[in-house]
Amino acid sequence: MITINVDTNKLEEAKTVLELLNEQFDENVKMRITTADRGQAVGREKRFTLPARAFERHQAYLIYYVVHEFTHCLGYYDHREDFKFWECKLLDKFGITIEYARAYPKALYCNGDKVYSRK
Numbered sequence: 001m002i003t004i005n006v007d008t009n010k011l012e013e014a015k016t017v018l019e020l021l022n023e024q025f026d027e028n029v030k031m032r033i034t035t036a037d038r039g040q041a042v043g044r045e046k047r048f049t050l051p052a053r054a055f056e057r058h059q060a061y062l063i064y065y066v067v068h069e070f071t072h073c074l075g076y077y078d079h080r081e082d083f084k085f086w087e088c089k090l091l092d093k094f095g096i097t098i099e100y101a102r103a104y105p106k107a108l109y110c111n112g113d114k115v116y117s118r119k
C-alpha cells in the first residue's frame, strides 16, 4: 500500500479548478494523483493524472497543471497553436499567464508576479 501525502488545501483547490472547467465545457474529465514524475492525459478517455510532485510548487503551478491536462481532454492532443490558445485562455481565468519554452512553461506569472521559473 502506497500512501501519497499531498497538501489537502491545494488538492481541494485543484479539484475546484477541475469542477469549474468541467462545468464550463459540460465535460466529466476525471483526475487522479500519481507518484510518477509527470502527469499524463488520456485525452480520448477524458482523464488525466496530476503528479504529487506538483504539489511542492506554487499553487499557480498546480492550477497550470490541471488546465494543461484538461486542455488535452478537450481534444487538443498535441501542443500546437490551437492547444496553446485554449491553455492561455483558461489560465487567464485564474489570473495565470505563461511564458512558453516550446510546449511547457519557461515561466508562470500569477497576477503579474513570477511564481515559477524552469531551471
Ligand SMILES: [Zn+2]
Binding pocket: 068, 072, 079
Ligand atoms: Zn501536454
